[in-house]
Amino acid sequence: MKCNLPELRRGKLKSLLNENKYIRVMEASNGLSGLIVERANRNGKEYDAMWVSSLCDSVLKGKPDNEVVDFSSRVKTIEEILEVTSKPIIVDGDTGGQVEHFVHHVRTLERMGVSAIIIEDKKGLKQNSLFGNGTEQILEDKLTFANKITRGKEALQTEEFLIFARIESFIADKSVEEALDRAETYVDAGADGIMIHSYKSDGEEITSFLTRFKKDYPDVIVIVIPTTYSKFTETQLSDLGANVIIYANHLLRSAYPAMLRTAEKILEDECCEEASNEYCLSMEEILQVIRG
C-alpha cells in the first residue's frame, strides 16, 4: 500500500480536482470494500477516491439511514478505511448536525486525513433521499445552512479539506430555479462546490441544473450521484459539467444478494460443499485479500 499518512492523503482530492476534468469515486464502507476500491483496475482505469456513504454505513449496521448511526460510529468506520487504503476520502456528512457540533466534526475529519465532507440542506429527521414519494423531505432555511458551511470553513486548519454543499431541492420536489438560488447562496457562503441530487431516472433535473449552473459558475466543482439516472455515462455527465461522479452504494448492493444466495443455498442443501464451490472464494484467495 502507498503511504497513507494524514498530511499526505488529505490534499490529494484537491490536486485531483485541479488536474482532471472529472474524477470517479466509489463507495467504501469498511476495510474490505476500501481494499476493493483501492485495488480495482480495469484496462488501466481506477477509482480516484472513496465515498463513505451514510446509507451504506447504516445498512451495514442494520439501521435506518436517518442519522441514528452517530458521528462517533461513523468515525470508527472511516478509521477502518483510512487504516488500509491510501486514496482520498469524501465523507457523507448527512445534514452536518448542529452547527456547534459541525465545527468540531470537520476538524476531527481534517486531522484524520479525510479530504472532504458533503453536507445536505435538509432538516428534521433526515431520511434517505431516494426513499421515494411519500417520505417528507424538509429543506433547511438556505441562510441557516449557508452559515453552517461558513462556520465549518472557518474552523478548518488547512486549505486542503473541502466542504461541499448538497442541494436537496429536487428531492423535495422544488424547481431548478430554487436549486440554482441555493447553489449561489452556498457558493457565496464559502462552499468548495455543490452536490446536486435527484430521485428521478430521466436525469432531466440534473441536466438542466448542470447546464444552467455551469454557465454562470464554470469553475465551481459540481458533484453528482447517478444512482437513479444510471444510464448516463461518465463522459455524458462530464460533458454536462460534472466534476465528481460518485457511485454511492454499488459494492454493498452487489454484496447483499451474493451473501443471501450463499446463506439460502446452504439452508437448501444442509451442506456447504456446493455453495463453497459455486459461490465462494477459496480460503487461499480470501487470505490473499488480507495479505500483509
Ligand code: SPV
Ligand atoms: C448516501 O450514499 O448515503 C447518500 C446518497 O447520501 S443517497 O443514498 O442517494 O442519498
Ligand code: MG
Ligand atoms: Mg447519505
